[in-house]
Amino acid sequence: MLEEKNDNLQEADGKLGIELSDSIQDDATETSNSEITAEDSVSNTETEAETTVEATETDHQEALDAITNSNAEESEDETLKERHDIPMQDYNTFSLDELVDELKKLVHTDKTMSVKDHIEEIKKAFLLQYNHLIEEKREEFNASKQDPNEEFEYHSPLKSKFDEYYNVFREKRNVHFKHLQTNLKSNLDNRLAIVEELKELINPQENIKDTLKHFNDLRERWKNAGPIPKDKYNHVWNNYHFHVENFYDYLHLDREARDLDFKYNLDQKQKIIARVEELVNETDISKAFRELQDLHRIWKEDIGPVSKEHRDTIWNKFSELTKKIHDKREVLFESQRANEQQNLEVKKEIIAKLEVLGTEKVNSHSQWLVQIQKVEALRNEFFAAGKVPSEVNEETWAAFKTAVRNFNSFKNSFYKDIKKDQNDNLNKKMALVAKAKELQESTDFTATTPIMKQIQEEWKQIGHVPKKYSDKIWKEFKDACNHYFDKLKEHKSEENVDEVAAFDHKKAYLDILRAYQLTGDHKTDLDAIKLHIETWKGFGKVPFSRRHIEGKFNKILDALFEKLSLSKKETEMMRFSNRIDSLSESNDTRKLDNEKIFLMRKIEEVQNEIFQLENNIQFFTNTKNAKKENSIVLEVRKNIAIHKESLEVWKDKLKQLRNLNQE
Numbered sequence: 326m327l328e329e330k331n332d333n334l335q336e337a338d339g340k341l342g343i344e345l346s347d348s349i350q351d352d353a354t355e356t357s358n359s360e361i362t363a364e365d366s367v368s369n370t371e372t373e374a375e376t377t378v379e380a381t382e383t384d385h386q387e388a389l390d391a392i393t394n395s396n397a398e399e400s401e402d403e404t405l406k407e408r409h410d411i412p413m414q415d416y417n418t419f420s421l422d423e424l425v426d427e428l429k430k431l432v433h434t435d436k437t438m439s440v441k442d443h444i445e446e447i448k449k450a451f452l453l454q455y456n457h458l459i460e461e462k463r464e465e466f467n468a469s470k471q472d473p474n475e476e477f478e479y480h481s482p483l484k485s486k487f488d489e490y491y492n493v494f495r496e497k498r499n500v501h502f503k504h505l506q507t508n509l510k511s512n513l514d515n516r517l518a519i520v521e522e523l524k525e526l527i528n529p530q531e532n533i534k535d536t537l538k539h540f541n542d543l544r545e546r547w548k549n550a551g552p553i554p555k556d557k558y559n560h561v562w563n564n565y566h567f568h569v570e571n572f573y574d575y576l577h578l579d580r581e582a583r584d585l586d587f588k589y590n591l592d593q594k595q596k597i598i599a600r601v602e603e604l605v606n607e608t609d610i611s612k613a614f615r616e617l618q619d620l621h622r623i624w625k626e627d628i629g630p631v632s633k634e635h636r637d638t639i640w641n642k643f644s645e646l647t648k649k650i651h652d653k654r655e656v657l658f659e660s661q662r663a664n665e666q667q668n669l670e671v672k673k674e675i676i677a678k679l680e681v682l683g684t685e686k687v688n689s690h691s692q693w694l695v696q697i698q699k700v701e702a703l704r705n706e707f708f709a710a711g712k713v714p715s716e717v718n719e720e721t722w723a724a725f726k727t728a729v730r731n732f733n734s735f736k737n738s739f740y741k742d743i744k745k746d747q748n749d750n751l752n753k754k755m756a757l758v759a760k761a762k763e764l765q766e767s768t769d770f771t772a773t774t775p776i777m778k779q780i781q782e783e784w785k786q787i788g789h790v791p792k793k794y795s796d797k798i799w800k801e802f803k804d805a806c807n808h809y810f811d812k813l814k815e816h817k818s819e820e821n822v823d824e825v826a827a828f829d830h831k832k833a834y835l836d837i838l839r840a841y842q843l844t845g846d847h848k849t850d851l852d853a854i855k856l857h858i859e860t861w862k863g864f865g866k867v868p869f870s871r872r873h874i875e876g877k878f879n880k881i882l883d884a885l886f887e888k889l890s891l892s893k894k895e896t897e898m899m900r901f902s903n904r905i906d907s908l909s910e911s912n913d914t915r916k917l918d919n920e921k922i923f924l925m926r927k928i929e930e931v932q933n934e935i936f937q938l939e940n941n942i943q944f945f946t947n948t949k950n951a952k953k954e955n956s957i958v959l960e961v962r963k964n965i966a967i968h969k970e971s972l973e974v975w976k977d978k979l980k981q982l983r984n985l986n987q988e
Contacts, residue, residue, distance in 0.1 A: 413443060416450040418709045421458075424451045425487050432494045437501045444494055451487055454708060457726065461733065499940070505552075506943065512551040516561055519547050523568035527575045540572060548627060562625070569629060584632070591631040594639055597624055601646040610650075610657045617650050662714065669713040672721055675703050679728035683735050693736060700732055751790040754798050757783060761805035770813055777809055815870040828867040831874050834860065838881050843888055850889055858882070858903055879903065901978050917982070924979040931972045938965045 416424060428447050431440040462479045522543055526536055553561060573583055597620050607613035624643065631639060682700055687693055713721055757780050764780075767773040784802060789795075838857060843850045867874060882903065886896050905920070942961050 413446065415711050416447050417453070417712060419447075419450060420708075421451065421454055421483055424454075425483055425490070428487060428490045428494075432490045432497075437494070437497045440494075441498065444491070448491065453722070455481070455484060455487075457729075460726065460730070503943075509552060509554050513553040513557055513561070516547065516550050516553060516565070519543055519550065520561070520564050520568060523565070523572065526568075526572050544569075544629075573630060586629060587632040590629045591635055591639070593628045594624060594631060594643070597628075598639070598643055598646065601643065601650070605646060605649050605653075610654050613650055614654050617647060621647070665712050665714050668711040669717060669721065671710045672707055672713060672725070675707045675710070676721075676724050676728050679703055679725070679732060683728060683732040687739075693739065696732075697736070700729065704729065747789055747791050750788045751794055751798070753787050754784065754790060754802070757787075758798055758802045758805065761802055761809070765805045765809045765812075767809070768812075768816075770816060773809070774813065777806060781806060811870065815868070821866075821868065824866050824868045827865040828871050828874060830864040831861065831867060831878070834864070835874070835877060835881070838878070841885075843885070847889070854882070854885055854889065855899075858899075862906055897974055898977060898981075902981060905982060921979070921982055924975055924982065928972065928975045928979065931968055931975060935965055935968045935972065938968070 414427075416427070419427065424447050428444060428451075431444055431447070434440060458481075459479060463477050466477045466479075523540075526540055526543075547565065573586075601617065601620060604613040604616060630636070679700065682696055682703075685696070687696060707725055712718075761777065761780055764773050764777060790798065841853070841857070844853075861878060879900075883900070886899065905917070938961055942958060942965075
């Protein structure tokens with residue numbers, strides 16, 4: 326089809342016009358060989374002549390790209406135009422509380438996509454400060470903890486609020502995208518239908534006045550047709566203007582009507598140029614650029630072509646004025662980059678001051694309070710200093726964190742040495758260690774067990790001790806307690822003769838299993854392994870203190886599984902079945918319940934991931950070229966299949982565990 330070949334058609338005023346009837350086929354053939362994409366052909370939707378303005382296109386390409394790219398994006402989602410009405414603030418200067426308040430305010434507006442960029446900037450600023458806070462809390466925890474096995478935890482109500490509001494935004498954004506997707510497809514179909522009607526307008530049998538009325542109706546419908554996908558933007562507009570030009574060529578039958586329309590279009594475009602001349606002197610560059618976008622959109626979308634004698638002149642004038650505003654905008658950006666460089670110098674000075682504070686020795690608590698206040702003031706200055714060039718942002722942030730961390734380490738070392746109560750705590754804990762060692766060999770389990778538990782509770786109530794003793798006395802105390810409770814468990818296990826016998830059988834059976842060799846026949850080997858597992862289970866439970874033999878059995882079993890060419894699911898399920906049976910035999914209901922909770926969470930997690938992937942892929946599957954999926958879509962589909970396979974394994978595990986509970 327001719328319009329499909331004309332993706333590279335020049336803009337509304339183009340070169341076709343009245344001469345179109347003599348050159349349609351030549352132009353179509355020439356442009357059919359073009360491989361220019363929507364983004365590479367932006368200038369083609371704005372320029373008016375293919376040959377006479379090539380130099381101008383080259384000089385002004387950057388300015389025209391900036392206009393057309395923004396218009397193409399906003400043509401897809403018209404709500405994006407409203408984002409210019411919301412000022413983008415320097416959120417790096419906000420406190421955590423202020424960021425949460427600003428997020429709450431933006432989330433509860435109806436302009437979901439207008440605040441998208443603002444919310445993402447707030448998120449980056451919030452996480453930057455929050456991660457810094459977490460690092461400080463972790464350092465304080467590591468400096469003061471006495472139990473090396475204790476895990477660091479920190480819960481912030483402020484972070485919970487932030488996550489809550491951000492999730493509201495994400496949900497609103499997803500709803501918006503779904504609604505937008507439906508509208509874009511409908512509007513695209515509508516515009517393509519209008520183009521088809523334009524193609525049929527050239528009918529010598531129809532009254533010219535009726536044809537003109539139909540033509541004007543189509544133009545009005547086109548103006549009100551709504552947004553379309555931005556990747557279709559240039560192609561659809563070029564086809565539309567191609568057939569508009571074609572229709573004007575047809576109007577040689579009624580030159581008076583055509584010339585009147587040309588005159589009206591020229592008048593409208595001259596008014597736009599007059600307004601752009603005023604915008605060149607506008608002090609608010611951003612405001613001028615946004616209005617220039619709108620004027621380009623009107624020039625292209627709402628106003629038809631002018632006569633050939635004015636086309637090059639009027640377009641070149643419009644293009645030149647566009648470049649002037651674009652150049653002023655670039656100067657503004659350069660000024661902003663200069664400000665970022667100044668902010669960088671300010672932050673470097675702050676980091677240097679922090680590094681000095683990290684080496685100044687003070688000898689009293691009051692002096693350290695002064696130092697801490699200085700660091701806090703410098704920290705606030707750092708966050709208030711504003712943005713720095715993006716290429717050095719990570720480096721600057723790392724230097725700041727290192728300087729603060731060094732100061733905290735220096736401060737902590739002082740407090741560790743001067744805390745008298747830590748020495749008192751050390752004496753109390755050493756007394757508990759002595760008592761635990763005294764009782765660790767006791768065989769009077771009924772009387773001793775409550776005492777040992779009480780000792781452990783007392784240990785938890787005692788505060789920190791000096792770090793150089795912390796690990797040592799904790800190990801001594803833990804070893805004494807473990808020794809006693811291991812003896813208690815062993816005592817209970819020894820009372821069960823059957824468990825001891827089971828251990829002896831299993832120990833002997835390990836030698837048989839180690840000597841077992843696979844035959845190479847898949848079914849035979851699989852049946853043999855299953856028989857070994859059943860035989861092993863048949864021996865029964867072993868004493869608690871000797872349960873390590875189960876690990877040896879599982880290790881041999883894993884080696885056999887690796888040699889046997891089983892599917893990943895079969896191997897996983899057999900291992901899981903053996904593990905669950907071991908827990909069941911030991912009557913460890915707590916671990917079984919924990920396993921069930923874990924499986925349910927994994928199922929929910931994988932289901933959510935599948936839902937998200939399938940939701941994301943909808944943007945691709947409903948487009949005109951849905952059958953020609955790109956590599957990204959194929960990769961997403963592959964990822965979905967992997968997740969679904971994983972989901973089946975998790976469900977099978979949960980089903981097996983539930984069947985075990987019912988038994």
